[in-house]
Amino acid sequence: MKTTQPPEIVYKPVTGGGSAVDLQSLRKVHGRGRQAVTALHDINHSIPSGSFTAVMGPSGSGKSTLLHCAAGIERPSSGSVTLAGQELARLSERQLTLLRRDRIGFVFQDFHLVPALSVAANVALPLRLAGRRPDRYRLEELLSTVGLFDMRRRRPAELSGGQQQRAAVARALVTGPEVVFADEPTGALDQASGHDVLELLREAVDDLGTTVVMVTHDPQAAAWADEVLVLADGRLVHRLTGPEITVEAIAARMTVLRG
């Protein structure tokens, strides 16, 4: 019997100047009927390849929903998302899983490290899951970059929160992803540890050409970005770029929204 396999993804490399994430008329409704909540209304935005974007907005404004739709974790209700050159609606679940595994990195507020594995094994995990043998030299270089080489044999519980998050950033970068999505990566950290994590994300953009998209509540964290998107009630209500981005300007914008 002839079986029809979904075609493997043909990756279009995202080249300089292109967009890493493209959102067209993106709309997301959670739930149905009377329970329905429109979390995103008609969002149009392109995130340039090799840039650092911060997504801000009051609680419930749609930040996580935007991140999840852009990363292919949630399907939009309508509109389109193009991520790393792929229009997500055209991909099967398996293709989407492969795209996320091979081309995308994730960093979460609460680290999501595997407690039973060493730091080195946690960092190498995305490669193992992809059936790729980690290159020892590259892995050690990455562990050194995030300042964890000497701690590589420890378990996550033997690290501070900041060290755990640096391990999580290394894990997100180990496959050489085009886009890293970070959901409140400094939310559980003190200021000094948060600074270290933001510096690593900034270096990934500047040195490796990675695109970083980060949800944050913190104007200090958002000030590391090249562009700050501000959401309110599921709409993109403001953008700050370049010299407009200062901690004070971001904080002032958030204060206006909180009323």
Ligand SMILES: Nc1ncnc2c1ncn2[C@@H]1O[C@H](COP(=O)(O)OP(=O)(O)OP(=O)(O)O)[C@@H](O)[C@H]1O
């Ligand atoms: N699974 C869901 N089912 C129903 N409503 C949802 C669901 N997820 C989110 N929502 C609603 O969608 C809206 C946007 O939620 P979202 O989590 O994206 O906001 P957020 O800006 O990330 O909030 P926070 O800063 O509090 O994390 C909110 O009104 C929320 O209650």
